[in-house]
Amino acid sequence: MVDLRAHLEDIPVFKIVSEAARECKVDVYCVGGYVRDLILKRPSKDIDFVCVGSGIELAKVVAGKLPGKNQVNYFKNFGTAMINSGDYELEFVGARKESYRKNSRKPVVEDGTLEDDQNRRDFTINALALSLNEDNFGELVDPFGGVKDLRRKLIRTPLDPDITFSDDPLRMMRAIRFASQLNFDIEPDTFESIMQNAGRIEIVSKERIVDELNKIILSPKPSYGFKLLFQAGLLNHFFPEMVDLHGVEKRKGQSHKDNFYHTLEVLDNVAEVSDDLWLRWAAILHDIAKPPTKRFNPKVGWTFHGHEDKGARMVPGIFRRLKLPLNEKMKMVQKLVKLHLRPIALVKDTVTDSAVRRVLFEAGEHIDELMMLCKADITSKNHERVKRYLKNFEKVEKKMKEVEEKDHLRNFQLSITGEDIMKTFDIKPSKVIGEIKDEIREAVLEGTVSNNYEDTYPLMIEIGNRLGLKQKQKS
Known part of the structure; x- marks a missing residue:
């Protein structure tokens, strides 16, 4: 000692x-x-x-x-x-x-x-x-x-745990937080009392609950803390969407994976490579919309079509309810949830410059976090399959590096601005400016023009003329 x-x-x-x-x-x-x-x-x-x-x-x-x-x-x-x-x-x-x-x-x-x-x-x-x-x-x-x-690596209350937790229910969250941070066990009578008093967490403010939850998320192996929160019955009182991920349904001999435990695996995988709290939140929420999008098709089995888009739409509501920040951190999580299947799709398909460009453009400054999340999302028990996917990811990352060096899409700014369009065609701010910019952006992402003024200016003139706009006469 x-x-x-x-x-x-x-x-x-x-x-x-x-x-x-x-x-x-x-x-x-x-x-x-x-x-x-x-x-x-x-x-x-x-x-x-x-x-x-x-x-x-x-x-x-x-x-x-x-x-x-x-x-x-x-x-x-x-x-x-x-x-x-x-x-x-x-x-x-x-x-x-x-x-x-x-x-x-x-x-x-x-x-x-x-x-x-x-x-x-x-x-x-x-x-x-x-x-x-x-x-x-x-x-x-x-x-x-x-x-x-x-x-003994044990969390135990000094006095009767029922009194300890009934008096101050936040201590139930703290017990699990310490267990998760220190990799300690919770003494059986103490844990039994947490289960008995779980409903008392309702009198604690969301800010205090989430402060403890974030500390659990930032612990070395956060899945341990989440399993304790789930087993104790606490999680359902402030994060029911995550509890809904739990369980396996079977029909006609076909079952899907338990998305609760899959999510925890992804969270632990992310925790091994990053201390970023918001990337860890993206791991927690990446499949959050699987329960409402779950369907059974006798021909293909279980599907979760569109869960990434619906999940992205759910993020602001969850953040608002849990009193998490509704700022650029939330937008980053939302973006990663929305895009988390895109790099995996690149692995499956022939990797084209155009497909890579679109992912780079949409991910922007968060492309590195997106790739970390996607790699963490590979949780198959088939180790050879995991190995194969990760090897394919290396090819995608190499391709991304090549395209990024050439096209600078991480912080993409179109070479033609709205100001350029208004001056060229002598028009005021209007919907047509957005239409022209969208078409130019599509052409850049498809690779038909490079993102420089010399290439995009003639395209702007062509699109404007097609839309019935006349070029301003030079005096």
Whole structure:
């Protein structure tokens, strides 16, 4: 185990907090996540301090002792204070005890002892405290066996889990988030309680739920967290569309794959190659419209025609409901969902410059993410088939590189602008300008003209004349 006292003595901030507490005549402890991560040998820059007294007053004294100018941001209603000092974010709070009303996760807070404060912690591994007091500096206070649970890789509540989760239902999400991030098990009684209390998640705001969900999505193997959310019955309360992916239907001896578990495989595959949260969301949503588009045709079996287009249309509604950002991140996810079958189609067909150009144009700056998603989407149990598809993808990527170097379609801008069309034909903004640009763009994508002014200008004149427009006479 890490030499905790030696660690505290190596980092000046702990000595400074200890001295400040002595001056304020209060006991102080480093608590929670920092202690847990220290024992697990995980890096952490957020340090929480609990003092038996005023956390705000202690923070003010600490700020005066730290090197440089340090602003104390404090929240009087919550009795907390924060200081950003170099690499660290320090948070100070007075020890407290909490009690809850049935229909709210906002506790009634009173001053308390260290024991009271540890009692209110969510899990045993987060209820660890390191003394910074002169008489027992560096001593670990572990009333619930948190160190033992760290060794056993176990998530467990300090008190009765039914009370813990009923009081603050967000802790159910946090239990699964920690299990997913740390690759820990959830202790059976604790998990049973999550299943029993799953409905209580309804009183938690979507913002708080999705904050935890995004942390699960960003964990090393996010499928683990999603399986726990599904098994516990939590997922259905805020993401029913994903639950709808679960299950296999069989007709006339033909069945389709379980799209829930397929989606999780794709998500894990993406997680192996990218930390991008929004690419991971695209993996989660790429087949989200398979349930509403599922049809059985006796001749060909199960089909999901148009699920990519319907899925893209579902993305804004899901983002809006989950309070995810309705900005360029959402548009990127929507685009990847819409296009996720296109590169696979290139693999199956003879790869033409025109087909490659269209995918490059439509994917734009997100072509790399699209290719990562498409490769991740190959989840057959037939390893030879997967190998063959990936080899074909290499050919497609090579072709894309050649076409991109030649035509610069990643950030495609047509060489003819609307301004050019209006000046040439002396017309005002109108629908016909869009029609001319669309036809020129099609010609460029088909490869019949190059995207340079010398080639596209004569084509613009030809299209304009065909549409009955007359070229402006030069004076």
